[in-house]
Amino acid sequence: MARAAPEITVENLDPDQDPAIMERARLDTLQMLQSARRDDRASADHLRVNLVLGAHNGFFEGGARAMSHDGCAVIGVAPLYASTLTGLAHATRTVTVRVTVERAGQTKVGEATLEKRGSIYAPADRRAIAAALNLALERAR
Numbered sequence: 001m002a003r004a005a006p007e008i009t010v011e012n013l014d015p016d017q018d019p020a021i022m023e024r025a026r027l028d029t030l031q032m033l034q035s036a037r038r039d040d041r042a043s044a045d046h047l048r049v050n051l052v053l054g055a056h057n058g059f060f061e062g063g064a065r066a067m068s069h070d071g072c073a074v075i076g077v078a079p080l081y082a083s084t085l086t087g088l089a090h091a092t093r094t095v096t097v098r099v100t101v102e103r104a105g106q107t108k109v110g111e112a113t114l115e116k117r118g119s120i121y122a123p124a125d126r127r128a129i130a131a132a133l134n135l136a137l138e139r140a141r
Helices: 020-035 059-069 071-084 124-139
Strands: 007-012 046-058 089-104 106-118
Touching: 007 020, 020 046, 020 124, 046 106, 046 124, 089 124, 106 124
Parallel strands: 007 046
Antiparallel strands: 046 089, 089 106
16 A cells, blocks of 8 residues: 655644745645655555644844844843854754544554744754654654
């Protein structure tokens, strides 16, 4: 039986986030699943993935909000911005991933919720999705 492309749905619980983040999360998940096809956990006759993007807390977003109310916030921005260049975590994202795996007439479900920190080297969204997807697939074995 030919394997169908995975169904990926994305929900964003943070109304302040750019809607484009949902599409980026969907594409990141698709890319992760395609590269994981060699792993038997990600190979299935039919695979459904539901991502729920929870709270996103980032220094730069908070700094921008502070600047709109108080121009003095710029004093603290320069040292913290410089520290991000050394890999300091500057954002966190909470992600819930629910996978439904249909293989050989059996349906299994796995779910995971994780919060991960991001930096300029690896965004919090991508880290959280990857870790939660891996754990959800493991639980759906």
